[in-house]
Amino acid sequence: MADIETTTSLRRGRPGYDQRGILEIAVAAFNESGYDATSIGMLADRLGLSKSAIYHHVSSKEELLALALDEALDGLEGVLREPAATEGPAADRLAHVLRGAVDVLTARLPYVTLLLRVRGNTDIERAALARRRTFDRAVADLVVEARNEGSLRADVDPAIVTRLLFGMINSIVEWYRPDGPETPAQLADDILTIALDGLRVAP
C-alpha cells in the first residue's frame, strides 16, 4: 500500500488510491457482500474517498468487475501460452498447466474467487464465463491428448477427470489462506500427486 500511495501522490498530487488499489478493495467487497449488493457509494465509504474520486479511476462498477475478472482470466490464459504448456509430451504439459493454475489461484486468490462465483447475469459475466470455458476446454484437450499418447489411464473418462481436477483445484479458494503453513509450490505438488499420479500409466 505504501508504494501505491507514493505513486498516486506523485501522479495526482494527493494521497489516495490508484486504479489498482481501488480494484483490490472493490474485489474484497464483491466477495464479501456480493457484486449486486455492492454500490460505488459503499466502496467510497470503505476507501474513505468521494464517489467522484473513484470515478477519476474507473468509469463504473461494471468496469471494476471487468478489470477483476480480466485479472483472473489473463493469469490462467497466460499459463496456456507458456512454452512448457505448448511443447513436449501432453502429460508434462498437463502437469505444467495444473501447476500454473494453482499458482494463479493462490497469487490472485480474490480475483479467481470472484470469477468462480460468476453466474452469467450480465454481458461482462457471460464474456468471462466464455473465456473460462475456453480455458477449461484447453485443459480437457490436454487430458485427452495425454490419454491418447498412453500416459494417462484409458479407463477413466477424460471429461470426468477434467471436472474432478478443476473441482480439486478450484476448492483452493474455499480454504487456502496466504498466511497459512502451505506454500503455493507445496500445494501444487500435493495436487499433482493426488491428481496425476493415480492416473499415470506406469512407464
Add this chain to the structure above:
Amino acid sequence: MADIETTTSLRRGRPGYDQRGILEIAVAAFNESGYDATSIGMLADRLGLSKSAIYHHVSSKEELLALALDEALDGLEGVLREPAATEGPAADRLAHVLRGAVDVLTARLPYVTLLLRVRGNTDIERAALARRRTFDRAVADLVVEARNEGSLRADVDPAIVTRLLFGMINSIVEWYRPDGPETPAQLADDILTIALDGLRVAP
C-alpha cells in the same frame, strides 16, 4: 409423485403433498433462489397450496431447512457407521467412506447442494456446519490412519489431502446430472482412481 399423492390422498382424504413432497419443492426453491429469498408464500404458490395447507405438514421455513440439512447429514453420517467404514485397514475404510460420500451426493443431490451452501447465519445452519465439520474430521482421521499404517504416501500433508478430496467430491454438486451418462458407481470409481491411486504406497 404418483405414490406420494396416493399416500396423501389415503391419509388425508385429499390430493396434495405430504411433508416429503413439500420438502423436495422447498429444497429446489432454496437452491434456485436462496433460502433467505424464499418465503412460505412463494412455496405455497409453487405447490398450488394455501400457506395453511403447508403448515399442516411443517411448522416453519426453518423446519424445512432443518429437515433438508438432516437429509444430507444423516446420509453422510450413516456411511461412517457402516461395517466397511469401521473394520479393516484404514485405506480400505477410507475408500469405502469416499465411495459412500459420492453415493450420498448423487442420491441426495439437492440436499447436499443446500448443505454445501450453508454459511452459518442461524442456529440451524451452525448446527449443520458443526455436524459437517465432524464428518470431515472423521475422514481426515482416516487419512492420517491410512498414512500411519503405511498405505498412503507420507510426503503429502493429510490435512491438505482431506481438503482436496472434499474439493473433488463436493464439486460433483456443480456439474453432476442424474440423467447424464455417468452412473454414480462409475463416478465413484473415477474419484477413487484419481484420489487414492496417486496416494497409495505400492504394495
